Amino acid sequence: MPPLNSLDEDALKELIATELEAVRHRSLGLTTDVLDGPELTAQVSPLMSPLVWDLAHVGNYEELWLLRAAAGVEPMRPEIDDLYNAFEHPRSERPRLPLLPPDEARDYIAAVRAKVLDSLGSVRLNGSSPLTVNGFVYGMVVQHEHQHDETMLATHQLRKGAPALLDPPGTPPPVRDAAPADEVFIEAGPFEMGTSDDPWAYDNERPCHIVDLPAYYIDTEPVTNAAYLSFMEAGGYDSPEWWHPKGWEWRCASGKRAPAFWIREGGQWLRRRFGKVEPVPMDEPVQHVCWYEADAYARWAGKRLPTEAEWEKAARWDPDTGRSRRYPWGDEYEEGRANLGQRMLHPSPEGSFPSGASAYGVRRLIGDVWEWTSTDFRGYPGFRSFPYKEYSEVFFGPDYKVLRGGSWATHPLAVRGTFRNWDFPIRRQIFTGFRCARDAESN
Known part of the structure; x- marks a missing residue:
């Protein structure tokens, strides 16, 4: 467009x-x-x-x-x-x-x-x-x-017990290659967060403002089902040391021991996806995990969830030009750079869409799965409600966590590098996953 x-x-x-x-x-x-x-x-x-x-x-x-x-x-x-x-x-x-x-x-x-x-x-x-x-x-x-x-x-x-109704449109499989590294270093310094001139951006994406961050590392790709299964098999759901106190309360009260829609059968993990039961694809991003699960995994892995600002800098900032892009790859949407728009009805496998990488080489920041961040949903400095408070402002506060990047189910018109989503930290029905980050001094 x-x-x-x-x-x-x-x-x-x-x-x-x-x-x-x-x-x-x-x-x-x-x-x-x-x-x-x-x-x-x-x-x-x-x-x-x-x-x-x-x-x-x-x-x-x-x-x-x-x-x-x-x-x-x-x-x-x-x-x-x-x-x-x-x-x-x-x-x-x-x-x-x-x-x-x-x-x-x-x-x-x-x-x-x-x-x-x-x-x-x-x-x-x-x-x-x-x-x-x-x-x-x-x-x-x-x-x-x-x-x-x-x-x-x-x-x-x-919908439980219902026949499968939705089929992917038959798009060709995405281009894949191996990522050069598991994580990417982002240097310390300021960057432009948010937007003041995107005509269709929402009020919570505005205004553009400068954020100065210390150096950090961020995962090149979202956390996969295979990696998350390692957390499960290591007793991650049984070890309160990895969990936020409220997350441990949720885990114990809910009895959850795996991502939503996962089923253990005959020594194999299966998932239910739009009425079909199939083996969990180990090279796809983990999906349908709540913020507490993502946070527990990150702690177990010796990392943490990125802040919203860290996510956006990795996605949008181009250190060579000293400006932020609308998308990780540039200022215009281009087909074939991200898994968006219901094209596959599931996340893409690891290594997909290398042409959608950001200036830092961080991949699949747009599409595939919404990514939990550690940040509470609040307005930016200078925020003004427009055109009504109920879109954003009434949700500001510590009850909601920010999600970024869209999912395979998100239409390209409804996501960009500045777009902010939010939900309760217990929500799992949405198409959410995550990636991890860590402080540079922890290297």
Whole structure:
């Protein structure tokens, strides 16, 4: 995708219409195109909404922001606003709400989309309004729907006893080679963290600011299933010395002894993946581990989780040019450099996508698995909520840990080197893994 602030108004509107169509095709392919009514209205886990709630919610969010806020159109279905307000009803309550049935939800979001495309021509995208300049609010809505699509993929993964519905699109296997070293040295010094000029970046990615870090080492690749199994076989789940006190409480209360969806059978570890049971591929990044598990592994390995700043410097900073890149490999997204967009339905094997390495040679920082960091989710110096506090600010504090980099399920439009995700440290249903770091003086 070309730089957004380089496009004239007509080209930007054409791009927006294309991306709106693409994300809707993806949403329907995870809901009404593959499932019938009862499966769409059922709740597979109290952690997740019924799929039909997600489907109508993305349409209601689109109506709120692209019709009412951006285009000044009268509300279409104001009586359903409360039903689809994520802050009014926790996920555990949503199955009991009078939600739109699947057919009505699909008709509603289609009607919203038709009005959005009709009104797009009259909205100024190169004017002075911060909501519409460079198409910001349209990018926000597209990214929001892609984020819900990733949530819907997590819901599909949690469906127990259901037949496999999702198949990868048949993309060729990624280019692979052996990494030159297990970890990479990052020199001490300042770098530019965050962004002030990315047109579709969220408020929590802003503003760009200077962070000065001491030297450190960071893993070249994410931790693999094989490496994590070594931790398990060494008694990692039975040794409180490796665990954060709250993590040990979680381990004992939950009884967890392996990543989510792993099954021990006949002396072999298997995993359940979208209705299929298969051997755990030892060369893929470990997936579906919570922050406490990642932290315990890092301690056992004599390392630690990287801070969010350490992760971003390794991903974005180019010491030769003295500037931060949008992606590890450069400023523009390029296919074939990362495992994104649901292309494989699982992480890629170790050594994949060497062309996606950062200036330091750190690999697969974008795509494959969301990576836990040690950092609590907070605003940057000079943070300002925009366009609403409920996207970021209400989550700031010690309860949430920052994740970086996206996963195989994340669409390229919904991730970049500055993008920040966050979740509770006990969450495992999301497509999360990690890599480790260590202080340079520990060498």
